[in-house]
Amino acid sequence: MSALVLAWLLAAPAPVVVGPGVYRPLFPADPALATVPVAAFRLDVTPVTEAGFAAFVAAHPRWRRDRVPGIFADAGYLRHWASAEGPGAGARPDAPVVNVSWFAARAYCQARGARLPVEAEWELAAQAGDHGPVGRDEPGWTQRILDWYARPAALPGPVGQRPPNHWRVQDLHGLVWEWVEDFNQAAAAGDRDAARFCGAGSVSSTDKDDYVQFMRVAFRSALAGASTASSLGFRCAEEALP
């Protein structure tokens, strides 16, 4: 590991406290769960970086792309890296790591004594605006996120370049999609109710105008645990300190 990479890793900010708060799932698993209370937890300020993931792979070689079993990561796993060891000299160490599977992301967080955030936690953090815990009524907030969705995916730039939100968390929008522990939650909510399938606006969604959450739910539900994508990374969460 180069001195530059080591210095960058040491400089990464400690996770910050998010919540407690209330999250409104787009597709509640049960009508009684229209709002989900979320206990306070700690969340990484930025997504896990190339340098961070390269260090993990070095310490846990079974997660190298040439050794990982196919059931844990598909053929796209770390495909943008110059070699199985790491992203290569030309890559930015401070860019978020992408092309990682859910299994790999989980293993990374566990190795650190942390975990992936659950969807409710991630969404609670991501619904914050610049000035308060709910951003959707702040001018331009929704359009800013949609603008990112509308740009074609290119390998992302460095983390930590966007202003922190209300919880002091960065890059929840505008950099990469992110894994959550229960990414298939909406899918698993299933087909009990035929009315969910009906019509142009999905009668069972709680907020038809929340297009930005629609996009994330759609994205997550397209994934399997071994999936990878060039715009998909992750960050870790930890329990709140007692």
Next chain:
Amino acid sequence: MRIHGLTLLALVGCQAPGPAVHPGAPPAAAMASVAPATDTGGSAAGDLGPVQGAPIEAALTSPPVVPPPTGRKVPAKVVVNLEVRELTLPISTGVDYTFWTFGGTVPGSFIRVRQGDTLEFHLRNHPDSKMPHNIDLHAVTGPGGGAASSFTAPGHESRFTFKALNQGIFVYHCATAPVGMHVANGMYGLILVEPPEGLRRVDREFYVMQGDFYTVGKYREKGLQPFDMQKAIDEHATYVLLNGSEGALVGDNALKARVGETVRIFFGNGGPNLVSSFHVIGEIFDRVYAEGGTRYQENVQTTLVPAGGATIVEFRLEVPGTYLLVDHSIFRTFNKGALGMLKVEGAENKGIYSGKEVDSVYIADKAESDEAIATAAEGLKAGTLTTEQQIEAGGKLYAGTCSACHQAEGQGLPSVFPPLAKSDFLMADKARSIGIVLNGLSGKVTVNGADFNSVMPPMSQLNDDEVANILTFVRNRFGNTGEAVSAAEVKAVRSQTPRPPGAAH
């Protein structure tokens, strides 16, 4: 499990449980007994038996090209490989937009099969895509039209199989949440299911599809324009386009045919919001298969094409010239881009038409190459714009926007439209001339000693740089000599002019 969630998110058409029969409707048998002898039998008669022969890979074509007839007499297994690409492409001159496409084009690749064929559909989502996508083909019989079975993350592929039971021309589209945004970004196309005996022979076939687009910047505002969700919800289209770009079917890209030929246009409407009043200026449709159905209406001027619907029109060409494909909801054609061209070559027939060309009135600024306009736009952006570039671009814009009244050489029409050539009124006051273009002018004016009392409508739909280029052109041509007009000057005048809400920009 995730498949179920996909259906949930796919937001496909309503599939009510159980038979959807209106109270009081006659039983199916009674319906059949009164059906005309020519009834195709619908989906019940669409299974033409088992697949025969080796699988065939479908030939996909980009608009406006249509694949040749299948020419097959027996059911086949047809493999369709369609790839989703998210691409930044020009939507207008100097304006880019990030389209989501089936096969790299808007509309997507044209698929042609025969009734009774079994389609093995492979939907690939390019690894560089940011979004998951799927496909709902209106030609599919089955819940969701394939949407649930084809939900595909970036870098992945999904596969499903269906039998094409109903003949006709059908729309396909992406049905991933939020559906409206995926469709608004260009995710639609057409699939033709030929009747078993094929379609009647014509000389040429074309593929044209309308769509409405919603950008943060106004019409023709330069640069990369993001999608505007609020405008889409409000159904305030910035662009209404044929084949996904203002330039797709004009100038060198015009459709081409010859006198004496019969042409067929497969015309679809992707929407997401607007219904099209499809019309070809200067032609009458000999046959219209309204809504893409089996039977045709004859001698039709304008046909309605719903969002998520398609039609087939056929007409014979008797007279050479340029025919314009438009949405006759006509502001869309003149102010939002819904215009295409069919250029027909061949011998004049004065017995049918005297032959006077009136293209300039209709075609506006689309008749000429937009290259000069693009050069000027780039020059303005880079800070290197020259007066000559402004004059070049202004001339093109003048020909489209101004020449119908002020005439090609700026001479005007005596006592109706004032001259711009050697005009004392024009050259006396630069700021006044900017204001007249933006706000119009009504009432008496004296130009070169002659009185005019007429009305010029506001041209506020023009951008600042377009007004600047037009004025620089007229101030330096037609015997006039003057300094250039800058976009900043136009902007200053525009900002000083209050407009009621709802007025153009």
